[in-house]
Amino acid sequence: MKLQAADLARMKRVTVSMKDRDGNEHAYTGVAVGEILEMAGVTTGKHLRGENLTKYMLVKCADGYEVLFSLAELDADFTDRTVIVADQSEGKPLPPGKGPFRLVVPGEKKPARCSFQVTELVIKFAKE
Template identity: 45%
Template sequence: MKSYKIILLASLFIASLASNKLFAQTDAKQLSAVIEGEVKTKLVLTPADVDKLPKTTITQKDRTEKEHTYTGAELGLVLKNAGVTLAEELKGENLTKYLLVEASDGYQVLFSLPEVDPAFSSRKIILANRKDGALLSADEGPFHIIIEGEKRKPRNARQVISIKVKFAN
């Protein structure tokens, strides 16, 4: 009888280890965002990748009116690194491209491509990976879209895991 208990306990232990490894792999996937679609190079970004890019900071109030400083990279620069059509190339049919930003909970927001291109707009839109100097928490990260001067905040998507560049039909 004791040998069955030992085998059962050993099996549970092994299953627990496998389960922890699976959770660790899932967490690692959630710590990145993919940029794909009408791009020259599909990018998988981690917060460490964004830390290597030139920094942009936007100070903004949260839902409780507490002010926070968000730091990240300008979205246009991130898109440029993926080979998205921007600046002088953004004309004709390319003006019909848009970004579909998706969060880990399924929340989605939409931006026209010229809206995030610094050659078209002076308003900053960043892919933030830090809030008040620290990496974003799990309920906010891995990335948070922050829009300078946006009167309403619903497009400031949290938990961003995907940015798809598409043509409008």
């Protein structure tokens, strides 16, 4: 799924907080990844069981950086954490070099999966 600003603008907006490397807290606003996956027709909720639990989401960034998540890590039926694709920080558009989209993963001990300049979310089976 290619990320488009117009698509995200029409979806429900949420704000989450996340600390940076220096321990400063920042508010990010965007769309929950779970909602994006649902809109794209990806298996979620009560249907995320059995073989569907072998699916994962690969996050691709403009600089070639990639991270992945199991779908269960992103689904509200499995976790209370809300991972978002953000387009704003502190109520302002993300600055150049950080946007237009950033994956924000609250509660991680290391911010390694909080990715900048996200360009694509790819769903795959681990059994491929």
